[in-house]
Amino acid sequence: MADTTLTSxxxxxxxxxxxxxxxxxxxxxxxxxxxxxxxxGSVYRHFPSKAALRxxxxxxxLERAHAPLPAxxxxxxxxxxxxxxxxxxxxxxxxxxxxxxxxxxxTYMVLVRESSAVVAEHVEDLIRQIALIIxxxxxxxxxxxxxxxxxxxxxLQATARWHDPVHAPDWVEPGVADALEAVCDLxxxxxxxxx
Amino acid sequence: MADTTLTSxxxxxxxxxxxxxxxxxxxxxxxxxxxxxxxxGSVYRHFPSKAALRxxxxxxxLERAHAPLPAxxxxxxxxxxxxxxxxxxxxxxxxxxxxxxxxxxxTYMVLVRESSAVVAEHVEDLIRQIALIIxxxxxxxxxxxxxxxxxxxxxLQATARWHDPVHAPDWVEPGVADALEAVCDLxxxxxxxxx
Numbered sequence: 001m002a003d004t005t006l007t008s009x010x011x012x013x014x015x016x017x018x019x020x021x022x023x024x025x026x027x028x029x030x031x032x033x034x035x036x037x038x039x040x041g042s043v044y045r046h047f048p049s050k051a052a053l054r055x056x057x058x059x060x061x062l063e064r065a066h067a068p069l070p071a072x073x074x075x076x077x078x079x080x081x082x083x084x085x086x087x088x089x090x091x092x093x094x095x096x097x098x099x100x101x102x103x104x105x106x107t108y109m110v111l112v113r114e115s116s117a118v119v120a121e122h123v124e125d126l127i128r129q130i131a132l133i134i135x136x137x138x139x140x141x142x143x144x145x146x147x148x149x150x151x152x153x154x155x156l157q158a159t160a161r162w163h164d165p166v167h168a169p170d171w172v173e174p175g176v177a178d179a180l181e182a183v184c185d186l187x188x189x190x191x192x193x194x195x
Numbered sequence: 196m197a198d199t200t201l202t203s204x205x206x207x208x209x210x211x212x213x214x215x216x217x218x219x220x221x222x223x224x225x226x227x228x229x230x231x232x233x234x235x236g237s238v239y240r241h242f243p244s245k246a247a248l249r250x251x252x253x254x255x256x257l258e259r260a261h262a263p264l265p266a267x268x269x270x271x272x273x274x275x276x277x278x279x280x281x282x283x284x285x286x287x288x289x290x291x292x293x294x295x296x297x298x299x300x301x302t303y304m305v306l307v308r309e310s311s312a313v314v315a316e317h318v319e320d321l322i323r324q325i326a327l328i329i330x331x332x333x334x335x336x337x338x339x340x341x342x343x344x345x346x347x348x349x350x351l352q353a354t355a356r357w358h359d360p361v362h363a364p365d366w367v368e369p370g371v372a373d374a375l376e377a378v379c380d381l382x383x384x385x386x387x388x389x390x
Binding site for chain 2: 124151153154159163179182183187188194
């Protein structure tokens, strides 16, 4: 491959393949360059370090897992139904990604512990999306919330068991979907305005 | 030490010491017997396998971490204050145990993934304690709950981030206590009866 046409996207695709095969501990920039048939200097021009390359891989994985969520945030549904659909979709996406591509998911879990800035930014983005739904619910007179950001963070953290990758071993247990339903019931009752 | 006076408690003390020093992967029944100055057969008479010994260690650790909870379950406080105190105490106990004895906590985390029956039983016990508090709240007209066990499990799982050992790395982050407070607010609002 000619170095001049090499894109960041091509490097990330190759990096995912290499991580899938060798795992995060053994993957080097040189391996990724070899798969692409370029010098490692060409890869370093896009990603200045192995850590930067890993962070970009983790970020891309998270973006794919969270892709269906922004559309749900503004879906034409009452806020309580929208929030339940949003939380259920987040859980389903994470579970599917963990089961359909276990090697890359294992890699991602290592990256998560390493790339805390990337993960923290994504968590903040999820909290903002939940906050938008809560604000709509408050505007419609369905929800009560004095500190929307604090409440949105509480909603995300109360459902950590279904989206935080440290809980992935629990996602294949029977009853995991019903248990999320029970927490959604509790959380949505907690948000509902009192008459 | 004379084999005839050897108790299970002495074996478990010694097993904790050995686990603390060598970690779960390298600890054997022979090591534990050596520390006690007895034959490994003497240990096997109390614990028929290395796995049984590990399970007993995990169980003892969990019992210590959960020790203050049953008294809180029947404390003379309104159910909502009692449940908040119970959840806060569970989080504080787990956090203290993780910080004050990190070697044994790391061992415990390995044991948790191995000894799922022991952990499942303790989780059920915690759910029963929460259910007792919720039942009192319903009897007092403060809480509404149609399926108390399901709701109690939801309360425990909604606060997993503060008691499940997989989240231990988060317990030293700033704001972790306030974040639990926010989830307690949400959960208690969810339980409260509607007038």
